[in-house]
Amino acid sequence: MSTRARLTVLVAAVLALAAVATAAVLHASARAERRDQARPGGPAVTSGQLSLTPGGRRLVFRNMAWGPHRDELATVPAGAPGGPRTATSTGRKCLRFSASAGTGICLQAVHGTLADTYRATVLDARLHEKAHYPVPGVPSRARVSPSGRYAAWTAFVGGDSYAGTNFSTRAAILDTATGKLTPTLETYAIVKDAKPYRAADANFWGVTFDRDDRHFYATLATHGATYLVRGDLRRRTVTTLHRNVECPSLSPDGTRVAYKKRVPGLPADAPWRLYVLNLSTGRETPLAETRSVDDQAVWSDAAHVTYALPGDYGADLYSVPADGSGTPRRLATAAVSPAYL
Numbered sequence: 001m002s003t004r005a006r007l008t009v010l011v012a013a014v015l016a017l018a019a020v021a022t023a024a025v026l027h028a029s030a031r032a033e034r035r036d037q038a039r040p041g042g043p044a045v046t047s048g049q050l051s052l053t054p055g056g057r058r059l060v061f062r063n064m065a066w067g068p069h070r071d072e073l074a075t076v077p078a079g080a081p082g083g084p085r086t087a088t089s090t091g092r093k094c095l096r097f098s099a100s101a102g103t104g105i106c107l108q109a110v111h112g113t114l115a116d117t118y119r120a121t122v123l124d125a126r127l128h129e130k131a132h133y134p135v136p137g138v139p140s141r142a143r144v145s146p147s148g149r150y151a152a153w154t155a156f157v158g159g160d161s162y163a164g165t166n167f168s169t170r171a172a173i174l175d176t177a178t179g180k181l182t183p184t185l186e187t188y189a190i191v192k193d194a195k196p197y198r199a200a201d202a203n204f205w206g207v208t209f210d211r212d213d214r215h216f217y218a219t220l221a222t223h224g225a226t227y228l229v230r231g232d233l234r235r236r237t238v239t240t241l242h243r244n245v246e247c248p249s250l251s252p253d254g255t256r257v258a259y260k261k262r263v264p265g266l267p268a269d270a271p272w273r274l275y276v277l278n279l280s281t282g283r284e285t286p287l288a289e290t291r292s293v294d295d296q297a298v299w300s301d302a303a304h305v306t307y308a309l310p311g312d313y314g315a316d317l318y319s320v321p322a323d324g325s326g327t328p329r330r331l332a333t334a335a336v337s338p339a340y341l
Contacts, residue, residue, distance in 0.1 A: 042313060042334055043085055045069045050088040052125045053102045058341050062094050063087055064314040065334040073097060073106070073127065078300070078340060081317065081331040092127050096142040096153070099123070099339045103148030103176055107139035107155075120153050122176055133181055136170050141247065141296050142337070145209035145216075150233070151176055152207035152216070171204040171218060173233070185218065188231065191239040192222075199223065204238075206247035206296050207231075210254055217241075217248045217257060228257065228277070242277060247296035249305065251322070255279055258287075258297045258305045258322060266292065274307065276322050285324045298338050308336045 042065035050060070050073060059081050063074035069087035073094060076085045094106040095118075104123035109116045118135040120142075137157035144151050151174045158168075173182045182188075185204040190197040203221040210216060216231045220238060228245035229238040248257045257279060260272040270292035276285045287305070297305040305322050308315040313334035320328045 042066050043082075043332070045074060045085050045087050047089050048086040050075050050086060050090075050127060052099050052104050052123070052127065052341060059332075059338055060097070060099060060341060061317065061332070061335045061338040062097055063334065064311075064336055066313060071095075074335075076332065082333070085332075088127055090127050092123070094337070096139045097337045097339060098142040098144045098151070099341060100144040100146050101148030103144055103151070104339075105142050105144050105151040105153065105174075107135060107142050107153055118155065120151070120172070120174070122151065122174070130176075131179060133172075133174065135172075136183075140169070141171075141206050143207050143209060143296075144339075145213060146211045147213055149177055149213050150174065150209055150216075152209070154205040154207070168201075169203045169205040169221075171207055173207065173216070185231070185238065187236070189235075189237045190220070190229075191237060192220075192227070193240065197222075204229075208248050208250045208257070208296075210250060217250055219246045219248065226262075228259070241279070242282065245277065246272070249297045249299060251276075251299050252302050256322065258299065260293055260295070260297075274305070274320065276305075276324075285322075287320050287322065287324055288326055289318065289320045289328045291328075298340065300340055306331065306338050306340075308338075 045065055057078040058075050059078045060075045063069055063072050071093040072087045073092050074085040074087045076083055096107040098105050102125035106121045106123055108119055118139055119132045120135050121132040122130045124130050135155045137155035139155050141154035154169055154171045157170050171185045199222045201222055204218050207216050207218045214233050218229055220227045220229045226246050227240040228242040228248055229240050231238045244261050245259045248259045250257055257277045261275045262271045263273045272292045274287040274289050274293050293307050295307045297307040300306045303322055304319050306319050308317055315336040316333045317331040317335045318328045319331050
């Protein structure tokens with residue numbers, strides 16, 4: 001057989017193998033999709049209209065139920081969080097989500113040929129895109145201020161030479177009215193223990209906003225310790241307030257912060273417990289949830305916080321009283337990243 005003939009046979013064989021492989025992948029993908037859509041036990045999800053200015057109090061979240069609406073935004077009445085849910089008719093998918101006063105922030109994956117990238121999309125009350133901004137790594141936290149004026153997000157990033165775990169975080173704040181973006185809080189001046197402080201390893205995450213459209217709270221990590229900081233958007237400063245605070249969430253009245261705290265003696269892969277800090281007295285109250293919560297809790301009202309824990313479909317939402325009493329209560333299965341409207 002000539003060299004040209006052998007090459008023709010080889011190319012034909014490669015193309016045939018590629019066709020078989022492609023068919024196998026498509027068949028497996030279709031089979032997995034049918035299996036996921038038919039998976040029993042998940043909440044009922046229907047397509048419909050979703051607005052960020054609803055009539056009546058509602059809960060919006062990322063739907064984790066298997067099926068065509070997986071990862072889309074969905075809503076339920078706040079008083080019936082375990083009931084049938086309505087997914088947005090726009091098909092809006094978010095990894096993390098937050099909303100307030102008719103403004104939403106949706107942290108999304110943009111699937112590429114070689115790798116995914118990420119972006120933060122600002123949504124109007126009808127979930128239409130107003131603007132979007134690049135996110136430098138995998139999204140982990142999102143918040144919108146009570147007025148809807150500001151939005152914040154946190155992402156895991158790699159490549160910082162000081163990051164012994166080979167990753168660090170970036171916390172960004174956006175003025176949704178002007179479009180002005182602060183890509184990282186590391187540009188803010190730090191006041192630690194009443195003195196100016198600078199460190200190459202300073203990391204921020206978990207922003208939560210006060211009602212005055214000027215101040216916010218976040219976590220600062222430096223030299224192996226974490227701190228609750230109070231930020232000032234006008235002065236571009238952050239000031240340390242309390243040690244061992246991660247992912248703070250400010251109460252509706254602005255007097256308390258719910259957060260996750262590293263507790264000595266717990267396993268390294270599950271070290272956190274939920275606490276509430278009284279900002280005026282400094283008193284810490286451990287909450288009745290004894291499982292490790294790796295989430296930024298949301299206040300469902302003045303007396304309860306909502307948070308996610310791993311579940312059969314990825315994550316479930318739970319609620320617990322904010323005064324340390326009571327017991328945890330599961331609100332909804334297959335749901336994460338909640339926002340109360």
